[in-house]
Amino acid sequence: MNASRLTPVLSLAGLLALWVVAAMLTADAQILPSPWQLGAPFAQELASGELLHHLGATLVRVIWAFALAMTLGTVLGIVMGRSAATNAWLDPWLVVFLNLPALVLIVLCYLWIGLTEAAAITAVTLNKVPNVAVVIREGARALDPELDAMARIYRMGWMARMRHVIFPQLAPFVAAAARSGVAVIWKIVLVVEFLGRSSGIGFQIHLYFQLFDVAMVLVYAFSFITVMLLVEWLVLQPLERRARRWRSA
Amino acid sequence: MAQRMITVDITSKRFGETPVLGPLSFTIAPGETLALVGPSGIGKSTLLRILAGIDPAFEGTVTRPEALAFVFQEPTLLPWRTVLQNLLLPHPDLSVDAAQSALAGVGLTGKDTLFPGQLSLGQQRRLSLARAFAAAPELLIMDEPFVSLDPETAQSMFQLTERLIAQHRPATLFVTHDMREADRLADRVLTLQVSDRGAVLG
Numbered sequence: 535m536n537a538s539r540l541t542p543v544l545s546l547a548g549l550l551a552l553w554v555v556a557a558m559l560t561a562d563a564q565i566l567p568s569p570w571q572l573g574a575p576f577a578q579e580l581a582s583g584e585l586l587h588h589l590g591a592t593l594v595r596v597i598w599a600f601a602l603a604m605t606l607g608t609v610l611g612i613v614m615g616r617s618a619a620t621n622a623w624l625d626p627w628l629v630v631f632l633n634l635p636a637l638v639l640i641v642l643c644y645l646w647i648g649l650t651e652a653a654a655i656t657a658v659t660l661n662k663v664p665n666v667a668v669v670i671r672e673g674a675r676a677l678d679p680e681l682d683a684m685a686r687i688y689r690m691g692w693m694a695r696m697r698h699v700i701f702p703q704l705a706p707f708v709a710a711a712a713r714s715g716v717a718v719i720w721k722i723v724l725v726v727e728f729l730g731r732s733s734g735i736g737f738q739i740h741l742y743f744q745l746f747d748v749a750m751v752l753v754y755a756f757s758f759i760t761v762m763l764l765v766e767w768l769v770l771q772p773l774e775r776r777a778r779r780w781r782s783a
Numbered sequence: 784m785a786q787r788m789i790t791v792d793i794t795s796k797r798f799g800e801t802p803v804l805g806p807l808s809f810t811i812a813p814g815e816t817l818a819l820v821g822p823s824g825i826g827k828s829t830l831l832r833i834l835a836g837i838d839p840a841f842e843g844t845v846t847r848p849e850a851l852a853f854v855f856q857e858p859t860l861l862p863w864r865t866v867l868q869n870l871l872l873p874h875p876d877l878s879v880d881a882a883q884s885a886l887a888g889v890g891l892t893g894k895d896t897l898f899p900g901q902l903s904l905g906q907q908r909r910l911s912l913a914r915a916f917a918a919a920p921e922l923l924i925m926d927e928p929f930v931s932l933d934p935e936t937a938q939s940m941f942q943l944t945e946r947l948i949a950q951h952r953p954a955t956l957f958v959t960h961d962m963r964e965a966d967r968l969a970d971r972v973l974t975l976q977v978s979d980r981g982a983v984l985g
Contacts, residue, residue, distance in 0.1 A: 680859045683837045687853045688873030688914075698872050702863040780863040780898045 567749045576753045584738075585757055591733040592758060595651075595723045599658035600715060606659070607666025608708065612700070614667065615674020631664040636722050640729060649730045658722045665718065666711045673707030705777045713770065720762055788812055789922055789954050791834055793843035795981065796826070803829050804841070805980035809973060813921070814952040818965035821975030826982040827958045828856075830975070831924050834956060847922055852915035852953070854925040858907035860899040866910060867895035874918045882917065889913040889943060905936040909943065916947050923948070925957035929964065944968070 550569060557568035579585035614621040614628075640657040647653035677700065685699045701708075727736025735758045742750035789811040796804035803826045811817055819827050832838040834845060835853050860869050870882040877885075886895060889909040891902075899907055908928070915923060928944060929937045945968060948955055959965050965972050976985040 680855055680857060681861070683832070683835075684853070684855065684859045684873070686837055687835055687851065688918075689849075690873055691875075694872060694875070698861060698864060698868075702861070780900070 563749070564746070565748060567752070572749055572753055572756070575749050576757075579750075579753060585754070588734055588738050588754070589757060589761060591731075591737075592720070592723055592727065592735045593761060595655060595658065595726070595734065596716070596720045598655045599662065599719050599723060600712075602655065602659040603662035603666055603715060603719065604708075604712060607663045607711065608670050608704075610663065610667040611670025611707075612674045612704070615671040615677075621671070628664050628667060631660070632668070636661045636725065640722075640726055644730045651731075654723075654726045654731055657726055658719055661722050662715055662719055666715060669707050669711040669714075670704060673704040677703050702777075709770075709774050709777065716762065716765065716770070720758065724758075787846070787848070789834075789848065790844075790846045791830075792845070793830075793833065793841055795843070796829060796833065796838075796841040797981075802981035804833075805978050805983040807982070807984045809984065811922070811954040811956060813954050815971070816948060816955040816969045817957075818969035818972045819956060819958045819975065820960070820962070820965055820972060821982065822977075823960075825975050825977065827975055828926055830982075831926050831956065831958060834922075835924050848920075848954075850918060850920050851922040851924065852918065852920035854911055854915050854923070854928050854957075856926045856928075856930065858899070858904070858911040860907060860910060860914075862899050864898075865895065866891065866897050866899065866902070869899065869910060870914055870917055873914060877917055885913045885917045886910075888916075888947070905932060905940065908932065908936075908940055912940070912944060912947065916951055919951055920953045923951075923953040923955040923957075925955070927958050927960070929959070929961070941968075 553566075554568055557563075557566045557571075560566040563571055576585075610624070614624055639660050643653045643657035643660070647656060681699050681703070685695045690699065723734070724736035724739065727734035728740045729736075731737050735754050738754045739751050742748075742754070790808070791810070792808040793804055794806055795802060809817075819830065821827055829838065831853075833841050834847065835851060836845070836847060837853075861872065864872060866886065867879070867882055870885060871877055871879070874882075883895065886892060889912055891906060891910060891913065894902065894906070899910065902910065912928070915925075925944075929940055932940060941964065948968070957968070962972075974985040975982040
């Protein structure tokens with residue numbers, strides 16, 4: 535292992551050391567438990583099945599909102615990037631939605647749709663669609679007009695053109711949108727759960743917030759961070775490597 | 784398959800207020816090869832794009848066959864698809880065997896699984912030539928196919944193009960700056976020249 539690969543490990547170890555020192559100085563497990571004091575509550579939540587139940591509920595919401603936001607945002611971004619007229623009409627909307635606080639959208643969705651799963655996923659999706667659309671729009675504006683001409687001359691079908699000409703050019707932009715998308719979405723999902731759901735990590739954090747149980751709040755937060763790191767390493771990064779294969783060949 | 788005359792009859796082509804092409808008309812007979820010459824920036828590429836149907840914003844009429852091929856100045860390949868896929872994707876009806884022999888015809892035997900980035904510029908140009916001829920076009924349009932190559936590669940590209948044209952006999956229009964190229968490859972030479980209504984044929 536060389537120095538550059540060791541650096542993030544050392545950096546994380548430093549953060550852990552900082553936590554231990556802070557916990558020692560606080561000297562109150564009620565306010566800041568030390569890392570090893572999380573072991574027992576973690577084991578207890580895992581054994582009771584509570585942890586997996588709530589992790590699963592949050593993960594399902596993240597997947598739904600992510601899929602919807604990426605799909606809608608990509609379509610919107612391509613259309614806006616390719617058509618100046620559509621862009622002129624939709625751009626002001628985009629600016630409004632980009633600047634609408636997540637909390638406002640969440641509260642309005644709950645008020646208008648009700649305290650339902652559909653409202654929760656709609657709220658998260660609407661929060662993320664504008665960001666995806668803005669990133670993909672840049673990609674659509676950078677599409678190579680010569681490749682477009684080539685595809686038209688050889689009368690490539692619509693599907694073939696999307697799959698083999700347009701999408702590979704958009705791939706780096708889709709990857710960027712997906713990367714930042716996952717991070718933003720799961721944070722908003724927690725807020726949505728905190729405010730109006732009866733399952734999920736956000737709901738559990740709400741519960742233990744009211745009980746002033748810092749250890750449990752940390753157990754649930756770290757569990758989900760771990761899940762998202764696994765998604766990043768096992769799903770996102772391999773997909774990205776596959777899409778970039780032609781560059782390194 | 785009865786091949787028809789290709790006719791171009793342009794009244795005017797403008798970019799905004801600026802006239803680019805004035806009134807001009809010409810025909811290309813099946814199997815005939817035409818060279819298009821003229822000073823840089825006069826509108827030769829614009830004329831090619833109108834003929835190819837990728838620039839529909841002009842006044843006039845063009846009749847062209849369905850089966851046409853365009854060789855761009857740049858190879859214009861899909862860098863994220865293999866050499867073989869670069870032939871098959873624009874020509875879904877082409878069999879793998881036919882594609883392989885098209886590759887062999889331009890000296891790219893054994894390169895089918897490489898990506899275009901792994902080929903030299905000369906090889907990329909030859910692949911784009913193979914792509915153009917793969918579906919037996921009735922009309923072949925080439926925009927300066929031999930520029931920005933070293934003399935040796937340009938010479939071998941020229942001979943390859945000459946051979947493929949003789950083999951397939953498409954109606955051909957190509958842009959060149961080199962009168963020797965024009966004389967050797969073309970049956971006729973069209974010259975674009977400046978007029979106050981845009982470029983016209985001289």
